[in-house]
Amino acid sequence: MSERILGDFDSGEKSNLMILVGALHGNELAGYKATNNVFDELRKNETKINGRVVGIAGNLQAIAAKKRFIDHDLNRAWKPEILDRVLATPEEELTHEDLELKILHGILDDLGTQGYENTYLIDMHTTSADNGIFLVHPGYPDQQSIARELRLPTVINLDVYLPGTLLKFMRGYGFNSFAFEAGQIGSEKAIDIHTFGIWELLHKTGIIDQSRDLGHLIHYEEILASLHKPLPGIVRVLHRHEIKEGDYFHMKPGYENFQTVSGGELLAQDKSGEIHAPMDGLIFMPLYQNAGNDGFFIVEEL
Numbered sequence: 001m002s003e004r005i006l007g008d009f010d011s012g013e014k015s016n017l018m019i020l021v022g023a024l025h026g027n028e029l030a031g032y033k034a035t036n037n038v039f040d041e042l043r044k045n046e047t048k049i050n051g052r053v054v055g056i057a058g059n060l061q062a063i064a065a066k067k068r069f070i071d072h073d074l075n076r077a078w079k080p081e082i083l084d085r086v087l088a089t090p091e092e093e094l095t096h097e098d099l100e101l102k103i104l105h106g107i108l109d110d111l112g113t114q115g116y117e118n119t120y121l122i123d124m125h126t127t128s129a130d131n132g133i134f135l136v137h138p139g140y141p142d143q144q145s146i147a148r149e150l151r152l153p154t155v156i157n158l159d160v161y162l163p164g165t166l167l168k169f170m171r172g173y174g175f176n177s178f179a180f181e182a183g184q185i186g187s188e189k190a191i192d193i194h195t196f197g198i199w200e201l202l203h204k205t206g207i208i209d210q211s212r213d214l215g216h217l218i219h220y221e222e223i224l225a226s227l228h229k230p231l232p233g234i235v236r237v238l239h240r241h242e243i244k245e246g247d248y249f250h251m252k253p254g255y256e257n258f259q260t261v262s263g264g265e266l267l268a269q270d271k272s273g274e275i276h277a278p279m280d281g282l283i284f285m286p287l288y289q290n291a292g293n294d295g296f297f298i299v300e301e302l
Helices: 030-045 060-065 080-087 096-112 146-150 166-171 188-204 214-226
Strands: 005-010 016-022 052-057 118-127 133-136 176-184 234-242 259-261 266-270 273-276 281-284 294-301
Touching: 005 030, 016 030, 016 096, 016 188, 030 052, 030 118, 030 176, 030 188, 052 096, 060 096, 080 096, 118 166, 118 188, 146 176, 146 188, 166 176, 176 188, 188 214, 234 281, 266 294
Parallel strands: 016 052, 016 118, 118 176
Antiparallel strands: 005 052, 133 176, 234 294, 259 281, 266 273, 281 294
16 A cells, blocks of 8 residues: 555445545644544454545645645645646656646546546644634535535635635546645644544444444534534635745634634735735634635635
8 A cells, every 4th residue: 555545445336436535735633634544443353344535645746844834735736737738748757746736637537437426535724713513615516515424614715716626626526525624733632633534424424333333423413512612504705815935924823714704804914914804704724824825815704
């Protein structure tokens, strides 16, 4: 088994395929560690799988460097113009994220064309701000979407503002795909949320028997109950503050995801001066790390 593939549990049935992707950003290891936690227990208990579950490590070179990315953001690279260039280039001529992209594309293209009846991709992340527990879903999740089973705030139009994401790319293969953000980068709580969120999804999709390991489901209920402040349900993005190179953007300290802000409120500063909220709403993904070009978003609950 390669370092890239964290685990591959396959019953041989073509009923369900779930792909778990961790550390597409190399400094966000919660999903990577959670997948290993779940897989260790599946191996230990010799749990019967209905279909197939595959765990994939995203950006191996950025993980080793302990960085979000080295040359460019791997979760903004799934665009036709980038993929066409990378796929047409011999692997030995590629470096860093371009090489990661080509290898990942080969794995996902192979999995995506295997003819499974139900296909899911969960792209696991963490954020630089506190209380960053939510899902990113391309479009409104219908009643059949397994994203609903996690019962977390769901952002439905972020893909409009962030082109080139893996989850949007995998929609092209017909996958029920979404991003699962489990809290603050580096926190043990985020690993816990991802771990038991994965168990919840494995049970609710029928990939593992719902009568087994009920303690996992109870623990996920306890996690939901422990989220102290009320969180919104379905939200949409109203505004994105983009950072350009050399802006020297600095977020005002203390903001949490989904905290209420008022139009005109001072949120950040850059080389041009103060940056104020353009409208009333909820602040979303305020940037408290050195990498990234999304300073903050303003969202509203539907």
